[in-house]
Amino acid sequence: MSSKAFDYIIIGSGASGLQLALAMLRDTHFDDKMIGIIEKRTKFTNDKTWCYWETGQGLYDNIIHKSWNKGVFKANGETIPLNLAEYRYKMIKSIDFYTYAKSKIKTASNIQWIEDEITKSEENQDTVQLRGKHKTYSAKHIFDSRLPENYKPKDSINILQHFKGWFIKTEENVFNPDTFCMMDYDISDHEKTCFIYVLPFTKNKALVEFTYFSPEQVNEETYEHYIKSYLKEKLNLAQYQIYEEEKGVIPMSSHPFYKHHRPKITKIGTSGGWVKASTGYSFKNAERNSIKIINNIKEGKSPHHHLYDKRFKHYDKMFLDVLYNHNEYGQTLFYKMYKYNDISQIFKFLDEQTKPLGEVKMMLTMTSFYFIKALLKHIAQGFKIK
Structure with a gap:
């Protein structure tokens, strides 16, 4: 089994791994460094949407699907307007981000994309040795997005953000494309924390999602029941087309992921605690932490130095x-x-x-x-x- 050597290897090409790779590409410090990205997936699909807020020009404004500077929060019979002022709430489709990132990486002479699955890692004095299903690899430092083997969520406080959403198109103009809905509790199971989330793209197209913040998941029929109730009772819609769906589960945990770092292995993404435990947001955290890692390396510090507060x-x-x-x-x-x-x-x-x-x-x-x-x-x- 042949072996390949790198300065840095990134295991996993989700939002965290790709943002770290892009951050390295943007910094000339890494121009002479060999970087490997090891990903077991062979096909990328539009498997999720990422939303985040920021001020001013963003790194990914050229691929955002939609952004808003006004929103609403609804509960207890009240509609609370959210004037974002200098902020904008932005949405990116995952397939657009994957395509953008891979196109940038493809043109880089010092980054190699590898389709393989890592089965074993061993940290030595100078390098980390990785064994994949097809080849072996070594690097001076590894950035690993896989969940730790000794991760024990039962020892922590754990909530799941679980959801299902419909991308719908209507014949009538029922949405305000300038205003998104952060949370609407008017249609919900009031015994749990759950709400409707609406991202309107045009007057007749939107993502309507039902979301829970709860310890246990529910069946798909439950999400769909509340989405249908919202469309019928709040929007008076009887006819609409579902042209796409999304569903997911995001862990919101107090687990101290930072304890799984090793001198030559930095955990990133969900496995590094980059998902904000109280909200489930992670995309912007991945951008910020990637920049921190870059600065730490350039300053001669451990890559995972002070990545959390x-x-x-x-x-x-x-x-x-x-x-x-x-x-x-x-x-x-x-x-x-x-x-x-x-x-x-x-x-x-x-x-x-x-x-x-x-x-x-x-x-x-x-x-x-x-x-x-x-x-x-x-x-x-x-x-x-x-």
Whole structure:
């Protein structure tokens, strides 16, 4: 079995692996470095959509499917307008991102795309040895998006963001393409945290999705029941065409993924804790963490040096504790957050770019008996993140 040597190897070509590869391509520091991307998939499909918010010009504005600077949040019979000000809420189809990234990588002389599945890794003094089903590989550092073998989610607080969505086309103009709906709790199972999410593309085309933040999944008929109810009761639609579907499960966990880093192996993506535990958003985190990794390497630091902020891990853990033990309270929790805080401040808080004083003020707007209970439990456990 032949072997290939690289400076860096990225295992997995999802959003995190590809964004890291693109970040390396953009920086001349890596022009003379050999980089391998090992992916077991042989075919890429439009398997998901990624949404995120940002200010100003973005790295991927040329491939976004749609963006919005206005939104709404609906709960308790209220419609709360979300004026995004300097922010825009952006959506990218995964197939467009895959195509864009692979086209950039294809033109790079120092990056090799490898179709293989890694079955074993061994960290030595100077390199990491990888065994694939077809060949063996070595690199000075590995960026690994696979979940850790000793990952034990049962030891942590775990919520699942699970959903199903329909891309629909209607004969009537029923959507406002300028305004997306972050959460609509008017049509939902009020015993759990679940809501309608709407991304309108035109006046008669939109993604309508039903989403849960809950410990357990539900069957597909449940998602479809609530989507149909929304279309009939809220939009008065009897006829519509479903031209595409999407469904998924995103882990929202307090698990300390950073503990799985090794001197020559950096965990990335979901396995590196790049999914924001309290929201399930990850695409923009992958961009930010890729830039941090690049800067760490250039400064002679470990690639995974300071990729997370412990302060926000504590916030996330308390949030997950409330949702796990009192899942029906989610609607009230999110209602308070959007009702009593400016959306720009919410985005900064979720991006972990706020100061402690502002964070305390925001937490006070959402405080409740359940939050105090979660805080006291967290204190009793010694502020451990797990």
